Amino acid sequence: MSASTLEQRRTEIEAYFDRTAMAAWARLTSTEKLGHIRATVRAGRDRMRESLLAMLPDALDTARVLDAGSGTGALAVALADRGAEVTAAEHSPALSALARQRAGGIRRGNIRFFVGDMNDPATGRFTHVVAMDSLIHYTPDDLVRMLAGFAVRTDTSILFTFAPRTRLLAIMHRVGKLFPRSDRSPAIEPVAEARLRHLLGTDPRLAGFRVARTFRVESGFYISQAMELLRQ
Numbered sequence: 767m768s769a770s771t772l773e774q775r776r777t778e779i780e781a782y783f784d785r786t787a788m789a790a791w792a793r794l795t796s797t798e799k800l801g802h803i804r805a806t807v808r809a810g811r812d813r814m815r816e817s818l819l820a821m822l823p824d825a826l827d828t829a830r831v832l833d834a835g836s837g838t839g840a841l842a843v844a845l846a847d848r849g850a851e852v853t854a855a856e857h858s859p860a861l862s863a864l865a866r867q868r869a870g871g872i873r874r875g876n877i878r879f880f881v882g883d884m885n886d887p888a889t890g891r892f893t894h895v896v897a898m899d900s901l902i903h904y905t906p907d908d909l910v911r912m913l914a915g916f917a918v919r920t921d922t923s924i925l926f927t928f929a930p931r932t933r934l935l936a937i938m939h940r941v942g943k944l945f946p947r948s949d950r951s952p953a954i955e956p957v958a959e960a961r962l963r964h965l966l967g968t969d970p971r972l973a974g975f976r977v978a979r980t981f982r983v984e985s986g987f988y989i990s991q992a993m994e995l996l997r998q
């Protein structure tokens with residue numbers, strides 16, 4: 767995908783999260799009661815967030831962490847509570863404002879809210895980057911391009927999630943394409959783990975990193991796979 771198509775995609779994703787899905791995200795990430803399907807998604811996302819946190823050191827007092835595509839900010843708050851200096855980068859002004867409002871009671875560390883592109887070099891340099899479910903709407907090539915953008919600014923590890931291309935997801939994806947575009951979210955771009963590993967392993971921009979741990983979380987309609995890139 768060319769740089770201008772990537773830019774178009776970013777604009778679409780921002781508009782979707784800033785307006786169309788804003789209320790649904792506020793609710794999904796709150797403690798309000800949900801219907802059965804959404805409750806399984808919330809449970810899966812909670813499990814994913816906890817598992818990502820478990821991959822980082824318990825004490826993050828000297829760490830600078832980028833929460834890339836921070837949404838309503840739950841991960842950023844948990845990272846700050848471990849003492850990290852967190853940058854919560856989110857291009858939806860509405861979600862970023864909600865995250866700021868919800869981040870009231872941090873006991874340690876702190877959070878800087880950056881409204882803009884998570885790949886903007888102006889966000890700074892980091893010990894760790896965590897991108898939970900914020901790269902799933904990008905094509906595999908763009909996903910790798912975003913990771914390469916993080917890589918030049920990351921000293922230790924990049925944790926991210928992707929939508930694994932399973933047979934079931936491939937079918938759902940094809941069926942989804944039969945519906946009119948208007949009220950759909952930007953499509954999720956599933957990628958097979960083997961293809962992703964190949965792209966990561968052969969991209970010279972990621973030569974300084976190797977794939978380490980990976981795990982999948984499945985809960986009802988939520989299927990997401992985490993992957994860790996470690997500087998070598």
Ligand SMILES: C[S@@+](CC[C@H](N)C(=O)[O-])C[C@H]1O[C@@H](n2cnc3c(N)ncnc32)[C@H](O)[C@@H]1O
Pocket residue numbers: 776779780783784795834835836837838839840855856857858861882883884885897898899900901
């Ligand atoms: C599925 S939500 C996940 C939010 C959060 N990481 C979580 O797990 O609760 C994806 C988020 O990534 C944000 N996002 C996607 N691309 C972005 C970009 N290029 N720069 C900043 N934010 C981005 C979206 O606006 C959205 O809030």
